[in-house]
Amino acid sequence: MALTAAGSGHGQLAMVAGIICAATVLFSLTVLATTIHRDNLEHHNIPSLLNDSWEVTPAFARRRGAPTAIEPHRAG
Template identity: 75%
Template structure:
């Protein structure tokens, strides 16, 4: 939402000839999008590592996927093996 607002401000400033403000608003827009993408990516990665059912930024508790469901999909020949 913030990224769209700053994008609109950047486009308006650029269209009206205020290039400095357009540059500032564009940088804020890019930083906001990059931060949001980073937060979503790290959340999905953390949820995959902890074997949560679905990635969620707002839910504090998750149901773990049962072990038999995690094992059921791949044949034994291609399952990863733990090395000691």
């Protein structure tokens, strides 16, 4: 929208659209960075914005330096 507004001579609308675009990019990067940081602090297997549940890597595996993505054990 900013490029279209600037190309058609609407400087004020181009400025508003550019500011909205920049704010959207900054907000999305902030959400992504805080999600990854929180997942790393709580030792989650995979940082993900789409999953609402996850398996925590066992403490013994973290101590011996195993990869963080360990499949959960399934009985049966």
